[in-house]
Amino acid sequence: xxxxxxxxxxxxxxLKQRLEFIYEFCKTTPTFINGSIRKIDKSNLNYVEPHxxxxxxxxxxxxxxxxxxxxxxxxxxxxxxxxEEYINKIK
Numbered sequence: 001x002x003x004x005x006x007x008x009x010x011x012x013x014x015l016k017q018r019l020e021f022i023y024e025f026c027k028t029t030p031t032f033i034n035g036s037i038r039k040i041d042k043s044n045l046n047y048v049e050p051h052x053x054x055x056x057x058x059x060x061x062x063x064x065x066x067x068x069x070x071x072x073x074x075x076x077x078x079x080x081x082x083x084e085e086y087i088n089k090i091k
Contacts, residue, residue, distance in 0.1 A: 003041035008034050011051055012064040018080065019053060019062070026087045030055045035063070050074075056090060 011034060023030050033052040039045070050061040050070065060083075061070035068077045071086070078086055 005039045005041055007037045007039070009036055009048075009051075009064065010034055015062065015064060019083075022080075022084050022087070023055070026084055028055050028087060055087060058090065
């Protein structure tokens with residue numbers, strides 16, 4: 001039987017501060033969900049689940065130590081500096 005181990009990853013402090021500053025400036029309240037690492041026991045297979053930020057029903061994905069934010073999936077990405085402009089467009 002395959003055993004999958006899940007270990008939660010907390011948001012990097014500076015990333016969360018930058019995101020909170022952007023959301024405060026846009027006057028929105030996000031929901032933060034920590035990412036995780038999933039490991040298959042007795043193998044070298046790992047999966048890093050990104051952090052999820054939910055705003056107005058749209059899920060944004062973020063990784064620690066990255067300057068990119070992904071919109072809904074890992075195909076659509078924008079720079080963290082463009083996030084404020086994107087949020088203001090969806091109002």
